[in-house]
Amino acid sequence: MEKNLNISLVGVPLDYGQSRRGVDMGPSAIRYAGAVPRLEAIGHHVTDTGDVAVPAGERIGQESDGLKNLDEVTDACTELAERVAELTKAGQFPLVFGGDHSMAIGTLAGLSEKYNNLGVIWYDAHADINTEKTSPSGNIHGMPLAVSLGMGHDRLVNIYKEGQKIKPENVVIIGARSVDPGERELIKELGIKVFTMHEIDRDGMTSVMNQAIDYLTSKNIDGLHLSLDLDGLDPLYTPGVGTPVPGGISYRESHLAMEMLQDSGLLTSAEFVEVNPILDDKNTTADVAVGLIGSLFGEKLL
Numbered sequence: 001m002e003k004n005l006n007i008s009l010v011g012v013p014l015d016y017g018q019s020r021r022g023v024d025m026g027p028s029a030i031r032y033a034g035a036v037p038r039l040e041a042i043g044h045h046v047t048d049t050g051d052v053a054v055p056a057g058e059r060i061g062q063e064s065d066g067l068k069n070l071d072e073v074t075d076a077c078t079e080l081a082e083r084v085a086e087l088t089k090a091g092q093f094p095l096v097f098g099g100d101h102s103m104a105i106g107t108l109a110g111l112s113e114k115y116n117n118l119g120v121i122w123y124d125a126h127a128d129i130n131t132e133k134t135s136p137s138g139n140i141h142g143m144p145l146a147v148s149l150g151m152g153h154d155r156l157v158n159i160y161k162e163g164q165k166i167k168p169e170n171v172v173i174i175g176a177r178s179v180d181p182g183e184r185e186l187i188k189e190l191g192i193k194v195f196t197m198h199e200i201d202r203d204g205m206t207s208v209m210n211q212a213i214d215y216l217t218s219k220n221i222d223g224l225h226l227s228l229d230l231d232g233l234d235p236l237y238t239p240g241v242g243t244p245v246p247g248g249i250s251y252r253e254s255h256l257a258m259e260m261l262q263d264s265g266l267l268t269s270a271e272f273v274e275v276n277p278i279l280d281d282k283n284t285t286a287d288v289a290v291g292l293i294g295s296l297f298g299e300k301l302l
């Protein structure tokens with residue numbers, strides 16, 4: 001990463017990818033927690049480009065083909081993809097705030113405009129690699145990785161442009177501890193690199209991040225995206241998430257992971273997702289997100 005970046009923020013107040021209200025307020029909460037001044041204090045130039053449009057109204061969880069709110073998620077992801085594509089073309093560093101994780105379909109689609117061999121770090125308790133055939137919930141926030149790999153409903157797979165946006169060998173999942181049976185199969189079939197909590201506990205975060213960075217470097221990636229679901233951390237630290245899973249990554253391990261990514265100099269875009277202020281405790285989760293953003297973008301203790 002260059003020293004002073006031109007960072008463009010995009011908010012995605014999307015909650016149609018899952019079933020709990022409130023995650024649409026995530027972008028506001030992260031802004032309120034001071035993301036912009038935090039980045040400016042490190043020396044970056046930050047432009048807040050505002051939010052992607054998401055329709056208001058009752059969430060009735062309409063199902064089509066086993067997917068909930070397919071229209072709303074498709075529309076929001078399409079606008080997000082267009083905006084991310086434009087920002088990368090303009091040499092901006094896209095930093096996207098969510099919103100539920102279905103938005104990653106849009107982020108990755110937009111990034112595919114510039115990057116043909118993008119590396120992706122998926123920091124999450126979940127693998128988010130369900131399709132409508134394997135999903136236990138019909139919630140699209142459990143599907144973005146599959147969709148971006150070209151698997152799942154056509155309307156999602158063909159957002160922004162047709163087909164697959166990223167390669168399975170360029171994906172690293174970190175923090176997984178809740179994986180559905182169909183996801184497990186797909187992970188094995190595609191040979192996706194996963195560092196579950198087992199590897200984090202056994203080898204330590206330093207080793208895991210070194211392995212992840214070495215692995216991605218060996219793939220000759222032309223960019224690196226971080227998709228950070230706040231439920232990757234243990235709910236002790238980030239209670240404001242819709243699908244908390246105990247036994248997660250610690251606050252300290254997460255800061256270390258962000259610092260190691262900063263030191264790698266590889267990162268070209270990032271998103272922080274699943275912050276739900278209604279479920280939160282005095283904006284703790286957004287505060288943690290902003291702290292991690294500080295470490296990711298070069299804040300130092302001394």
Ligand SMILES: NC(=[NH2+])NCCC[C@H](N)C(=O)O
Pocket residue numbers: 100101102126128130135136137138139141142143178180229231243274
């Ligand atoms: N982005 C998330 N928090 N995803 C949670 C997904 C949970 C579950 N695997 C599902 O597909 O419904």
Ligand SMILES: [Mn+2]
Pocket residue numbers: 124125126229231232243
């Ligand atoms: Mn998750």
Ligand SMILES: [Mn+2]
Pocket residue numbers: 101124126128141229
């Ligand atoms: Mn997720």
